[in-house]
Amino acid sequence: MSDTVTFTAPALRPEEKAALRDFHHFYEPHAAAINDELMRACQDMPEWAPIIRAMTPEQMAEQNKRSLALQRAALLEDQWQPYLADLHTQGMQYAKAGTSFSSWFKIISAYRNCIRDRLQDVARTDMPRATKLGEAMNGLLDMVMGFIGEAYLATKEQIIGQQQEAIREISTPVLQVRDQLLIIPIVGLVDTHRARLLTEGLLKAIRERRAKGVVMDITGVPIVDSKVANHLAQACEAARLMGALVVMTGISSEIALTLVTIGAQLQGVRTVGDLQGGIELIERFLATGSTSGAVEASHDNQARGEG
Amino acid sequence: MGVPILKQGEYLVVAIQDELTDTGWHDLRTDLVARAGKYRSRGVLIDVSAMEVMDSFATRMLDGIARMLRFRGAETVVAGMQPEVAFAMAQLGLRLPNTGTALDMDDGFIELQRRTRPVTHVR
Numbered sequence: 196m197s198d199t200v201t202f203t204a205p206a207l208r209p210e211e212k213a214a215l216r217d218f219h220h221f222y223e224p225h226a227a228a229i230n231d232e233l234m235r236a237c238q239d240m241p242e243w244a245p246i247i248r249a250m251t252p253e254q255m256a257e258q259n260k261r262s263l264a265l266q267r268a269a270l271l272e273d274q275w276q277p278y279l280a281d282l283h284t285q286g287m288q289y290a291k292a293g294t295s296f297s298s299w300f301k302i303i304s305a306y307r308n309c310i311r312d313r314l315q316d317v318a319r320t321d322m323p324r325a326t327k328l329g330e331a332m333n334g335l336l337d338m339v340m341g342f343i344g345e346a347y348l349a350t351k352e353q354i355i356g357q358q359q360e361a362i363r364e365i366s367t368p369v370l371q372v373r374d375q376l377l378i379i380p381i382v383g384l385v386d387t388h389r390a391r392l393l394t395e396g397l398l399k400a401i402r403e404r405r406a407k408g409v410v411m412d413i414t415g416v417p418i419v420d421s422k423v424a425n426h427l428a429q430a431c432e433a434a435r436l437m438g439a440l441v442v443m444t445g446i447s448s449e450i451a452l453t454l455v456t457i458g459a460q461l462q463g464v465r466t467v468g469d470l471q472g473g474i475e476l477i478e479r480f481l482a483t484g485s486t487s488g489a490v491e492a493s494h495d496n497q498a499r500g501e502g
Numbered sequence: 503m504g505v506p507i508l509k510q511g512e513y514l515v516v517a518i519q520d521e522l523t524d525t526g527w528h529d530l531r532t533d534l535v536a537r538a539g540k541y542r543s544r545g546v547l548i549d550v551s552a553m554e555v556m557d558s559f560a561t562r563m564l565d566g567i568a569r570m571l572r573f574r575g576a577e578t579v580v581a582g583m584q585p586e587v588a589f590a591m592a593q594l595g596l597r598l599p600n601t602g603t604a605l606d607m608d609d610g611f612i613e614l615q616r617r618t619r620p621v622t623h624v625r
Contacts, residue, residue: 394592398585405605433592436583438604438613463597484616 202283204275205338211331212273217324218331219270221317222310223263229309230259236305242298270335279342286346290354296347303336367393369400375407376477378470382415390426394433401439408477409434412470414445424459431464440480441465444473504529507537513614514538514576515607517549527563534567538576545614546571549607551582561596568600577602577617581610 207215222229234255237243250258262281269278289299310332318325367389370378377400381393400406413419413427431441442465446454454461467473504526508515514537522530538546548564550556568578579602591597602617604610 391589394589395585398588402585402605405609407605407609429592432597433585433588436580436588436591436598436603437585438581438583438602438609463599 202276202279202342204273204279211334214327214331215270215335218328218335219267221313221328223267225310225313226259226263229306229313230255232309233302233305236309237302240298240301242294243302282339282342283346286343287350289343290347290350296344299340299343303340307332307336367396369396371400371404371406372474375405375481376474377401377404377406377409378412378474379409380412380415380470384418385416385423385426387422387426390423390430394426394430397430398433398437401434401437406439408481409439409441410470410473410477411441411443412445412473413443413450414447414470416450419446419450419453419459421457421459424454424461428461428464432462435463440477442467442473442476444468444470504533507533509537509541509543512543512618513545513547513611514541514543515547515549517552519552521553521555522560524559527560531563531567531570535570535574538571539574543576544618545577545579547607547610547614548578548580548601549582549610550580550587551584551606553587554584556583556587556591556596558594558596561591561598565598565600568598572600577614579604579610579613579617581613582606 234247237247247255265278265281268274311329314325314329314332317328362383367379367381370380372378377397379393379397383389385393397409397411401409411427411431416423419427427443431443434441443461444467446466446468453459465476467476505516505518505522514534516530516534518530534546537543546567548567553560564578564580571578578600580598581604583603602610602613604613
């Protein structure tokens with residue numbers, strides 16, 4: 196996946212590039228030793244120790260060689276693409292493996308410490324160079340963390356998106372109780388997107404199953420604000436246009452209070468206290484064509500000549 | 503040629519075949535109300551299953567036709583609305599408060615019978 200994505204190389208000034216080149220020249224001879232030290236530090240970190248132990252020394256050496264080569268290509272030859280792609284892949288892997296972000300910062304600070312010890316050796320002979328190297332290292336590490344972080348968050352967001360989609364898919368069932376009578380139990384938050392899916396599913400079911408009555412039970416809807424009320428009223432109205440009677444049930448006293456307080460109009464929606472009452476009403480309607488017993492929240496339907 | 507209006511016993515049946523123009527709607531309204539009076543119809547069934555769009559104008563015309571027909575003693579039932587059309591209408595807040603609605607022509611006749619069952623004598 197990472198090889199199909201293009202990453203923009205960081206915009207660096209020539210002196211920054213020079214500093215990074217110098218940093219790599221300083222780093223490369225120490226790379227193996229730093230890695231060893233880092234691995235020892237990781238042994239004490241609960242999140243990393245199992246990962247480190249799972250790798251053979253050969254695998255580890257291979258991986259270190261690879262990342263060193265990628266870093267060399269980026270810093271010395273200005274070939275950022277493979278390096279950034281590798282960081283992106285790493286971020287994705289950590290997100291998928293559930294590695295916490297803070298444990299990454301622990302590794303980075305351990306890494307910083309390893310390098311700082313070696314920078315002190317340089318500082319004894321050449322203080323200005325040591326300062327520049329330190330700055331270059333900080334810049335590089337910030338960039339690396341930024342890149343890993345972005346990939347990490349993007350992957351997490353993608354996972355969340357997939358889960359939301361899954362929840363939406365399973366959460367709008369339309370059940371047939373008997374001939375011509377459907378029930379839609381709505382559970383969970385209703386947002387615009389879900390209201391649309393719900394209405395579409397309802398209308399499709401009305402046509403496919405030739406329903407004349409629908410009980411929409413909202414016992415499982417935790418929050419009903421004016422927007423949600425509007426969505427539900429629209430679903431009822433659309434169903435009426437298809438020739439089906441919709442009864443809304445399961446409005447708790449809290450939700451009823453909210454609706455009254457915010458002045459939400461469930462225009463044209465018939466309401467009954469509970470699911471049982473709703474089913475009874477529709478059964479009566481299917482048998483006799485009468486809807487007495489249902490409260491209708493609108494006045495404009497009085498002239499419809501019901502019954 | 504306007505929309506054909508068929509007489510079926512006490513009822514009139516109209517199937518709107520494609521999107522009507524504004525004048526088409528006006529002609530339909532005039533024809534329908536005149537025929538309902540002429541045949542002393544008690545109900546009008548309007549099939550809209552071929553309509554892919556129902557805008558505010560069409561909705562207002564249908565509602566107006568239903569109200570006019572009611573003045574002349576006939577109930578109106580709109581039958582066969584497509585789910586997409588119903589959904590769009592609900593979203594736009596377009597309503598048909600003065601007509602009955604039905605899934606298709608079969609249900610439409612049943613709904614018409616239900617609505618016109620108690621015969622109201624002119625006093």
